[in-house]
Amino acid sequence: GESVGLHLPTLSVQEGDNSIINCAYSNSASDYFIWYKQESGKGPQFIIDIRSNMDKRQGQRVTVLLNKTVKHLSLQIAATQPGDSAVYFCAEKGSGGGADGLTFGKGTHLIIQP
């Protein structure tokens, strides 16, 4: 779910359902990936990260899956709650040893329907 225009991709789910947010990354040399959550009026907040030597990592109610073959990252949120409404960003960091920071996707807006 990356946007190339002015409008963010939107994912609308029912409260209690599972959410899956997708991200396609561009740099095959990236070896570190993070998911951030950004609520309205706030800075991005870390959710979960994964390094390229793994294909799955679980946190509390969240799971990140990494498919390096197709350069795809996903964030799964279990039993979605109203507080999960936010914009979700994936970010990647290349393995070249450069000191430049994370490259962010453009975000997906998750909307929770009651």
Place this chain on the structure above:
Amino acid sequence: EAQVTQNPRYLITVTGKKLTVTCSQNMNHEYMSWYRQDPGLGLRQIYYSMNVEVTDKGDVPEGYKVSRKEKRNFPLILESPSPNQTSLYFCASSFAANTEAFFGQGTRLTVV
């Protein structure tokens, strides 16, 4: 409480009037950076710093300056702001470039 603090949170200024946005972190992080966030473009890195007195350009450095005289502070300076610098700015810090970044609350800048 571990945090990144930016000031001011909101700022309206006129074209050409120099301004500084401050950023301070209390986590003893080596790495600090500035991002701007614009609709449809996500977060783009402006400048970063690997340590005291070490700074470098990110993806969109034009029109900005930074300094890193102390480990905890990383101010963003706009010498002559222009309307295209109207944006939401975030400061972030981390142990290293490839570790989790902690973000400040953001500074919404409007240049008229």
